[in-house]
Amino acid sequence: MPNYQIDPNKWIDNYADYLFNYTITRVNDREIAKDLVQDTFFAGLKSMKNFKGEASERTWLISILKRKIIDYYRKINSNKGKAEVRMSYSSDENEGDWLEERVADPFDKTAEDRIENSELEDAIYNCLSKLPEKQAQVFKMKTILNHETEAICNELNITASNLWVIIHRARVAMASCMEETWFKK
Amino acid sequence: MKKNVFFISCEEAQHICDKSQYGEATLWEKFKLNIRLTWCRITRAYTKKNQALTKTIKTSKIECLKNEEQQALKKSFEEQLHQQN
Numbered sequence: 001m002p003n004y005q006i007d008p009n010k011w012i013d014n015y016a017d018y019l020f021n022y023t024i025t026r027v028n029d030r031e032i033a034k035d036l037v038q039d040t041f042f043a044g045l046k047s048m049k050n051f052k053g054e055a056s057e058r059t060w061l062i063s064i065l066k067r068k069i070i071d072y073y074r075k076i077n078s079n080k081g082k083a084e085v086r087m088s089y090s091s092d093e094n095e096g097d098w099l100e101e102r103v104a105d106p107f108d109k110t111a112e113d114r115i116e117n118s119e120l121e122d123a124i125y126n127c128l129s130k131l132p133e134k135q136a137q138v139f140k141m142k143t144i145l146n147h148e149t150e151a152i153c154n155e156l157n158i159t160a161s162n163l164w165v166i167i168h169r170a171r172v173a174m175a176s177c178m179e180e181t182w183f184k185k
Numbered sequence: 186m187k188k189n190v191f192f193i194s195c196e197e198a199q200h201i202c203d204k205s206q207y208g209e210a211t212l213w214e215k216f217k218l219n220i221r222l223t224w225c226r227i228t229r230a231y232t233k234k235n236q237a238l239t240k241t242i243k244t245s246k247i248e249c250l251k252n253e254e255q256q257a258l259k260k261s262f263e264e265q266l267h268q269q270n
């Protein structure tokens with residue numbers, strides 16, 4: 001009998017935000033990111049029996065998602081290629097023209113920045129996953145989604161003072177977890 | 186005994202510090218917090234950690250699903266799971 005367990009009932013609660021964040025940083029479109037995450041979960045369901053337990057569920061789902069993202073780019077690139085007119089600015093007679101296009105964009109993120117940012121996002125999500133469900137939910141709504149206090153209170157049916165107590169506990173836990181896993185690095 | 190309007194407890198200072206991270210502390214509250222920060226080591230340590238957390242999350246530009254988006258995803262996933270079973 002395998003010594004690992006796979007529980008799709010908890011996938012959405014445990015991994016939806018993580019997969020969504022992973023996707024949106026790569027496709028830059030909320031709707032497309034949501035679709036790709038949904039496709040990933042559906043594909044995960046279909047291939048559940050192939051899960052060997054060699055990696056964590058999250059890593060396994062990310063590997064499916066990566067393929068979905070590659071497929072998405074292949075699809076849009078093959079559509080774009082049909083109508084694309086390629087222009088080259090690099091012929092010698094045009095030397096000096098289009099200079100800006102030849103200079104590296106200083107605001108462009110380097111590969112190193114991207115790796116560090118993705119490590120930071122992982123650290124935040126790992127700390128978030130350790131919070132009690134309610135604290136994580138309120139913290140996400142207030143800190144990541146930037147919802148108004150009143151809107152959160154109405155949606156979750158809690159008082160403002162209740163919300164601040166939850167936020168305080170969540171922030172204390174998050175700060176101490178981040179200190180252990182990120183600031184000390 | 187008359188309460189000193191400039192004096193706030195450590196808990197109140199931390200509460201103001203939390204609100205301040207979201208731009209929800211009033212000027213008067215910030216003033217009171219600043220007074221406490223001049224002499225309270227615990228409040229200073231808490232504020233430092235709290236600000237570092239805010240800065241880190243802002244730097245990361247982390248995103249997540251809205252509640253309604255997560256619920257919609259859950260619903261369609263449960264349907265799919267039900268069909269499979």
